[in-house]
Amino acid sequence: MLREEADEISDRWVQLQLAQPSLDGEVSEAELGEEADALVSALLSGLDLGLPVERVVTSHEEMHRTVSEISMRRARRGVSPTATSLAVLSLKQALLESVQRRTRAGDDLFPSAVLINRLLDSAGALSFETFVEGREEIIRRQSQQLLEVSTPVVRLWRQVLAVPLIGTLDTARTQVVMENLLQAIQEHEALVAIIDITGVPTVDTAVAQHLMHTVNAVRLMGADCVISGIRPPIAQTIAQLGIDLSTILTRATLADALGEAVKLTDAAVPDHAPLDKR
Template sequence: MRGELLVVANDGDAARDLLSQVLSGSDAEVVGRWVELQVERGEQPPRLHEADLRAEAVAMLDGLRTGMASPLPLPEVVKAHEPLREALVDLSLRRARTGTPPADTAMAVLALKEALLEQAARLTADPGTLLAVAGEINRLLDAAAVLTFQAYVEGREEIIRSQHQQMLELSTPVVRLWRHVLAVPLIGTLDSTRTQVVMNGLLEAIQAHEARVAIIDITGVPMVDTLVAQHLLQTVSAVRLMGADCLISGIRPTIAQTITQLGIDLSAIVTRATLADALADAIRMTGDEPVRS
């Protein structure tokens, strides 16, 4: 039994030494083979060229090499060795931005196993050492694949959040209708998140354009309930705190009936049926009457 344990220990030490040797002296071969495998298997992202893949491979191998040389236990190298972790996260985020599926990203990392094992087989023919080094590589790169998958998912979620924010901003533009008069044409449902976007954009525009009147047009809002009314009141209050007046246009008959039935009090706010009516009132409020020829 002790003899068997000694053999395993020796194989493990030899495997660490061999893997360190592969990572230290075979960069060009491993990098080239890893890039080749990704291209052959279609795991190369559409907008990444071979030069990009090589740069990723070099960063990965540098991280693995310095991680193996660190005092960290092997299972902790991927999570705790910062250069390797950064290389893996950068690889994942780069692929997330190109729309590469997460499974392809993980498989690309796992392809490095094959490149490392091929290089190890060139350096030794001892079956025990090769088996042990395969175990070391599996533990390292399985953990690396999991990390890349997590980083990919987090990166995609961040991209989706950013795109959602951009869509909200694009869907609620602030339009300058007249000197000192701004308007926000709302289309669709007005929820808390969108209200905040509308409010931020409108208040910034009021300051930038020195506006005195803001019109919130709800012609494109399909339904006004208590929550929507509350959001509108919040926006109106914020506009008034900026020293501007606020009008609401687009009050259709059905919306007027709904507001009345719900007992929502909009009496303190100037409301108009159409944007044109609200604009005429806003021009009069600013005193900037158009000159008639």
């Protein structure tokens, strides 16, 4: 049936998908046609191998790759995993209609229907699994990009860098801050790094530990570290928690920290001309 009616089955599957409101125009008819031709071809190739029907999708490389590519493509388009699975499963109807046209005996129709369901249930499960994995990978990549964007290292002065932090400071973000800052210290031969926490809503023991780790790493690079943005509520919280920041140079505002950083760099490199401070 697949060999003789491959084109008709592909076209029917495209029409069934277009009738699903869940796709909502995310995939064009031309793309659906290409996907349908590829999947029907892979299905035929898999069945020719004589594998158990439950293993055609998982064990046949072409079939597995085709279903996975369809799922990943739709994941990137923002189509829901349910809509993607239903799109794959709608191939059942196209196949069953073709079987019904060619089969008159009920004894042949029922086992054919069972075989089609077993085959495409596996494809639907694979498409859902691949879709979820693909979306998780996209989310992880976007989260990493957001972390890097949200922790910029800014050159404020000759050999003075600053990292303005906004939002919660957790372990993952601290690692990004540390990596970006240490790399920038090496590139700019910085002597002072300012970590501004004006935009950090709260400072607890965990946040303080993250800051200490970053400060220690900066010192190992041979630079001084200044923490700015210590607002009165945060200072009170730090005191109540008994957090010891006595070994770290702190200032209330970024402007104060920059002034202190300029003094430190001038003391370290007294022979630089003023024009070199731009």
